[in-house]
Amino acid sequence: xxxxxxxxxxxxxxxxxxxxxxxxxxxxxxxxxxxxxxxxxxxxxxxxxxxxxxxxxxxxxxxxxxxxxxxxxxxxxxxxxxxxxxxxxxxxxxxxxxxxxxxxxxxxxxxxxxxxxxxxxxxxxxxxxxxxxxxxxxxxxxxxxxxxxxxxxxxxxxxxxxxxxxxxxxxxxxxxxxxxxxxxxxxxxxxxxxxxxxxxxxxxxxxxxxxxxxxxxxxxxxxxxxxxxxxxxxxxxxxxxxxxxxxxxxxxxxxxxxxxxxxxxxxxxxxxxxxxxxxxxxxxxxxxxxxxxxxxxxxxxxxxxxxxxxxxxxxxxxxxxxxxxxxxxxxxxxxxxxxxxxxxxxxxxxxxxxxxxxxxxxxxxxxxxxxxxxxxxxxxxxxxxxxxxxxxxxxxxxxxxxxxxxxxxxxxxxxxxxxxxxxxxxxxxxxxxxxxxxxxxxxxxxxxxxxxxxxxxxxxxxxxxxxxxxxxxxxxxxxxxxxxxxxxxxxxxxxxxxxxxxxxxxx
Amino acid sequence: xxxxxxxxxxxxxxxxxxxxxxxxxxxxxxxxxxxxxxxxxxxxxxxxxxxxxxxxxxxxxxxxxxxxxxxxxxxxxxxxxxxxxxxxxxxxxxxxxxxxxxxxxxxxxxxxxxxxxxxxxxxxxxxxxxxxxxxxxxxxxxxxxxxxxxxxxxxxxxxxxxxxxxxxxxxxxxxxxxxxxxxxxxxxxxxxxxxxxxxxxxxxxxxxxxxxxxxxxxxxxxxxxxxxxxxxxxxxxxxxxxxxxxxxxxxxxxxxxxxxxxxxxxxxxxxxxxxxxxxxxxxxxxxxxxxxxxxxxxxxxxxxxx
Numbered sequence: 001x002x003x004x005x006x007x008x009x010x011x012x013x014x015x016x017x018x019x020x021x022x023x024x025x026x027x028x029x030x031x032x033x034x035x036x037x038x039x040x041x042x043x044x045x046x047x048x049x050x051x052x053x054x055x056x057x058x059x060x061x062x063x064x065x066x067x068x069x070x071x072x073x074x075x076x077x078x079x080x081x082x083x084x085x086x087x088x089x090x091x092x093x094x095x096x097x098x099x100x101x102x103x104x105x106x107x108x109x110x111x112x113x114x115x116x117x118x119x120x121x122x123x124x125x126x127x128x129x130x131x132x133x134x135x136x137x138x139x140x141x142x143x144x145x146x147x148x149x150x151x152x153x154x155x156x157x158x159x160x161x162x163x164x165x166x167x168x169x170x171x172x173x174x175x176x177x178x179x180x181x182x183x184x185x186x187x188x189x190x191x192x193x194x195x196x197x198x199x200x201x202x203x204x205x206x207x208x209x210x211x212x213x214x215x216x217x218x219x220x221x222x223x224x225x226x227x228x229x230x231x232x233x234x235x236x237x238x239x240x241x242x243x244x245x246x247x248x249x250x251x252x253x254x255x256x257x258x259x260x261x262x263x264x265x266x267x268x269x270x271x272x273x274x275x276x277x278x279x280x281x282x283x284x285x286x287x288x289x290x291x292x293x294x295x296x297x298x299x300x301x302x303x304x305x306x307x308x309x310x311x312x313x314x315x316x317x318x319x320x321x322x323x324x325x326x327x328x329x330x331x332x333x334x335x336x337x338x339x340x341x342x343x344x345x346x347x348x349x350x351x352x353x354x355x356x357x358x359x360x361x362x363x364x365x366x367x368x369x370x371x372x373x374x375x376x377x378x379x380x381x382x383x384x385x386x387x388x389x390x391x392x393x394x395x396x397x398x399x400x401x402x403x404x405x406x407x408x409x410x411x412x413x414x415x416x417x418x419x420x421x422x423x424x425x426x427x428x429x430x431x432x433x434x435x436x437x438x439x440x441x442x443x444x445x446x447x448x449x450x451x452x453x454x455x456x457x458x459x460x461x462x463x464x465x466x467x468x469x470x471x472x473x474x475x476x477x478x479x480x481x482x483x484x485x486x487x488x489x490x491x492x493x494x495x496x497x498x499x500x501x502x503x504x505x506x507x
Numbered sequence: 508x509x510x511x512x513x514x515x516x517x518x519x520x521x522x523x524x525x526x527x528x529x530x531x532x533x534x535x536x537x538x539x540x541x542x543x544x545x546x547x548x549x550x551x552x553x554x555x556x557x558x559x560x561x562x563x564x565x566x567x568x569x570x571x572x573x574x575x576x577x578x579x580x581x582x583x584x585x586x587x588x589x590x591x592x593x594x595x596x597x598x599x600x601x602x603x604x605x606x607x608x609x610x611x612x613x614x615x616x617x618x619x620x621x622x623x624x625x626x627x628x629x630x631x632x633x634x635x636x637x638x639x640x641x642x643x644x645x646x647x648x649x650x651x652x653x654x655x656x657x658x659x660x661x662x663x664x665x666x667x668x669x670x671x672x673x674x675x676x677x678x679x680x681x682x683x684x685x686x687x688x689x690x691x692x693x694x695x696x697x698x699x700x701x702x703x704x705x706x707x708x709x710x711x712x713x714x715x716x717x718x719x720x721x722x723x724x725x726x727x728x729x730x731x732x733x734x735x736x737x738x739x740x741x742x743x744x745x746x747x748x749x750x751x752x753x754x755x756x757x758x759x760x761x762x763x764x765x766x767x768x769x770x771x772x773x774x775x776x777x778x779x780x781x782x783x784x785x786x787x788x789x790x791x792x793x794x795x796x797x798x799x800x801x802x803x804x805x806x807x808x809x810x811x812x813x
Contacts, residue, residue, distance in 0.1 A: 147626040147711075154708045169630075169787060258712070259783035260704035266537035332701065332783040340786070488630070489787040492709040 003030050005065035008058075010371035013222040013440040016049075016456065019056070020067045027057070027069035032082045034059050040352050040365075042452055043441065044088035046071055046096040047465035049456075053096055053116065058441050058454070062370065066441070071096070077103040083350035087473060093121045107134060110179035110506055115187070130179055131161065137175050139165040144172075147488065151180050158502035166488055174483040174491070176476050181506035189466040194432050201453070202289050204468060205504030210236075210243040211446030212468075213292035215453035218373060218442040220294035223434040223455060230375075231419025232296035237375040238412050239279065239288050239297075241405040244447040246275040248356075248398040248405075249320065251499050255395055256327055258493045259336045264327040271323070274316050281305055281312075294432075295422040306413050313413075317406050324399045337392035341482035341494035344389060351481060352474045355449015356401065357498050359384050360393035367445035379408055389482075391490075394497040436461040448472060448501065470504030510757060514589040517761075519581065522735040523547030525742070525772045529699075532776025533706075547735065554728035562721060565622050572619025573722055573729035579612030580736035587743055588667040590764035591753040597663040605662060606646060609696075609740075612733065613639065620718035627710045631717030634787070638702065638714070641794040642692045648801035649685055652678070652808060666744070671751030679811075681804035686748050688804070690774070691797035693741040695790075697734065700779040702790050712787075742771045 006020050022030070035041060043058040053071040058064060077100035078085040089100040090109045097118030100106065108122045111130045124132040138146070144167050151159035159180035165172040185204055189197060201216035202209040214236060221228060253268025276286040283291035283299040291297055301309075327333055343353070348361035358365060364383040368376045384400050386393035434457045443452045449471030456465040479498045483491060527544045534541025543549075561569065583605045585595040598604075617636055620628040653665050656677050664670060675682050695702045698715035710717050719730050750767035754760055785793055 145626065145629075147630065149711070154710055168633075256783075258707070258709065260700045260707065260779070261783035262533055262537045262706075262780055266539055270538075330781075330783065332785070335789075336783050336786055487787050489712045491711050493712075 003034060003065065005030060005034065005057075005059065005067040008064045008066050008441065010064060010367075011218045011222050011373055011440065011442045013219075013435055013438045015435075016437045016439050019439060021054075022067050022069050024055075024069045024072055024075060027055070027067055028075070028078055030067070031057050031059065031085075032078060034061065034065060035082050035084055037061075039065075040354075041084045041088060042443065042450070043454055043467060043469055044085060044092070045454070045465075045467045046092045046098060047456055047467075048116075049464070053098065055092065055098075056454075058452075060371075060443075064371070064441065064443075066439075071098050074099040074101050076101050079103055084352040086351075087477070097121055107177075108132070108179065110182040112179075112182055112184070131177055134177060136163050136177070137165065137173055139172055141167075143167055160502050162491075164483070164488055164491070169487050169489065171483045171486055171488050171491070174480045176480050178476070178502060178505055181503040183503075183507065185507040186466050186468060190463040198293050201468075202287075204507065205470060205472075205501040206287060207247055208243065208446045208448065208451065208470070208501065208504060210239045210288045210292060211444050211451045212453075213288075214240060214374070214444050215442045215451055215468075217292050217294040218444075219440045219453055219455045220432075220434070222440045222442070223438055223457065224294070224432055225435070226295050228296045229419050231300070231417045232422075233374045234412050234417050235282070235297045235299075235301050235419060236292055237379075238301070238409055239282065239291055240374070240444070240446070241409050241412075242275055242279050242282075243288060245402060245405050245409075246272055246279070247447045247499070248402045249275060251496060252324070252327065252395060252398060252402070254496050254499075255337075255391070255493065256333065258496055259333055261327070261330060261333050264323050267319070267323045271316060271320060274312065278309060278312060281308060293422050296419060298421055300419050300421050301413070301417045303416055306417065309413050310410070313406060313410055317410075320402060320406065324402065328396070328399065334392065336493065337395060338388075338390060340391040340490050341486050341497070342388060342390040343478055343482045345387075347481050348389065348478065351477045353449075353478045354471045354474050355445070355447070356384075356394055356397045357475045357478050358449060359397045360386050361389040362387050365450070367443050367450050371443050373442075373444065375412065379411075391493055391497045434461040434463065446471060448499075448504075449475065468507060470501055470507075472500040472502075472505040475500050476505060508595070511589075511593055511595045514592055514761075515585055515595055518584050518587070518589050518739060519736065521765075522739040523551060523732070525768055526735045526738060528769060528772040529776040529779065532773050533780050536777070536780030547731070551728050551732060554723075554731070555725050557724035559722075559724035559726050562623060564624055565619075565721070568615075569619045569622040569721070570726070572615045572622075573719075573726040573733070575615040576612035577729040577733040577736075579608045580733040580740070583608055583740055584736055586662050587740055588663050588747075589743065590757070590760045591666065591668050591671075591747065592757065592760065593667055594663050597661050600660045602650060602660055602662045606643070609737070610639075610643075612737075616718055616730075619722075623721045625721065627713075627717050628720065630711075631714055634714045635718060638695055638790060638794055641791060641798060642695050645688055645692055645794070645797040645801050648798060648805060649688060652681075652685065652801065652805045655805070655809065666747045668753045668755070669751065671747045674748075675751055678804070678808050681807045682748065684800040684804040686745060688797040688800040689741070689745050689748065690771075691794060691800075693738070693745060693771075694775070694778070695794050695797075696741060697738045699775055701782055701784040701793065704784050739768075742768055742775075745771045 004020050039059045039061045042060050046053055046055050054068050055071045056068040058066050079089050080102050089103055092098055094109050097114040097116050099121050113126045147164040149162040151161045161177040163175045198213055201212045204212045249268050250272035253265045257265035279288045280286045343361050345362045362385050364385040369381040384397045386396050436459050438457050441454045452469045454467040458464040482494045527547050531541045586601050586605050588594050617632045620632045657664055703714040746767040
């Protein structure tokens, strides 16, 4: 492909000067070209460099491409022709006050004043409580009604507002309005002492703490040119797979509970606990917090733990298999899952769905296979694509991934693992030196899908921009799409089949 | 008469116990220990000790709902031949009175739900109003059959003493259809799986539960107790049909009736454990099955039992 975008590698730092700085028109045209030819948007964000606001775009095809441009005051929206930019343009408008002209659905993303002090694009007064003057999509007519759910929900879950436009039991449109958990993580990260970075990253989304810690650590390692040993890579891979297992198993149980089929719901709830306890065994924290740090891992996996882990996994594997078989061999469950909340492949491509939600729509992309890091280069990650895009496909993908992850973990703990734990590693303390004027992007396949962090440093090696993209950033619109023309009573089922992060999105 | 009143009181007292059996069966299938068998009594006592919270947007209708639905459920038990013994009240045509008394209870539950102006409760009310309509059709089909068999319009005439056996002897195997038909009506009317899920916390999928979300304290205790009684009422129908005999010894009758009730409640529990609930738009088809079964039972009986 003839493009002026620069090809980069996952987790390899480059100098900022290497990033091609294109005129806006070229930038816009080439970005659209790549995406129209099957590329996907990984990042598209604004940052300030020497008092000039710039836009930077990271795209992926089979490789990663990056380019930047000087941001105009306002610009013709890319989303008009090229849907995958939709959310990113809204985010830029909110964070830097740069308006994409003609954007089809210019609404706030998280509800906060922009970083630059420019007039607010959305005309919000941020002294008011969220959602301010958010203009919900509305429908009118006989028998049409709206159902508002949240931000406080019946279950113990995070806050988010769902607005259903319905006719009777059928949903025309679901609008999801988030931002209730916005904490300003991206603004906070550049300002904290280095030792707190990993702690904050782990808490972007509590259920993806390993994924976030990995993204951060790989970025820092790349900027400090730190090599980590093979043992640490294996332990990190095990931790990420355990995190996947914990969440997938828990969600399959919850899906079963949502259709009132209790046995798998109960078994999965218990087995999720068993997988959480495996993380506890390795690092003393059920969510794997404190395990992954720049430079390696903080806990080794000695033979005693390894043997215990082998024993536990041997014990639980047939139980998991049995429960999955029970769930997928019960006709009444299958009749609920099949055809429920289908998202077409075309819509999924336009929304840029990632992870199990994307694979359920036939998009086989898996960052573990396409941009391998840690130990994934040595592993064979199968394509788990399902064609139907419905709840069945999403749960089937997860069920398949559960069995694969168990096998991955089993294969990794077969042999002794040796690593030097990072206790007093230079990058774990206050005085580490990041390469100045550099840029790095890291991608990991967290359990929800492609999770990516970007770090940009200034001439003194301080972080000047930290950008996080949670897979939920893409997938929330997938949930919205899946509800089109679906019964409103099937919403909880669809919601659970995606199980997206509120705080990972809200940051 | 005294015995009838004692039986009625016994029925009221034991209704929460039987409902807890369902929880036990479900817990067994789920590999759990489950709550104690007296859990429903504890819950009722706990609720009665609490205060009620009323939204400022509700009116007296909201407060009336629980009371009327409880009164309706308790009253219909007075017409029920418990353990095959004569009920407290019985008159010609009482079966129609009973069905509409339950309808009255439902009407006020729905009115109370609408009174809160919550979109959830409105949705639940619409579902609750829709599905029992089909049940009513099945109930009347069954009633027509019973009337042709016995020429009686009293509930007591169908279920007292050895009367159920008479039904079996005259109608024969079509009574099997009636048992299944009754069982489906039982599941629908009492918001059990596969029609509704009494255990869910997801408002959008609820039918009955969502309508009573705003009730609290003693009001909620009334609703809970009312639903235990209602389940007891429908279970008795099925129980009497699967054990149609009578020993004419009250103690033996109570014991055997109790055992057949346990069987019915356990069947509900097993049903809830081995299958998922239907999608909302499939529920009417399921409920209509009960109508179809009753209808076939009539066709067969009218043709062959002349």
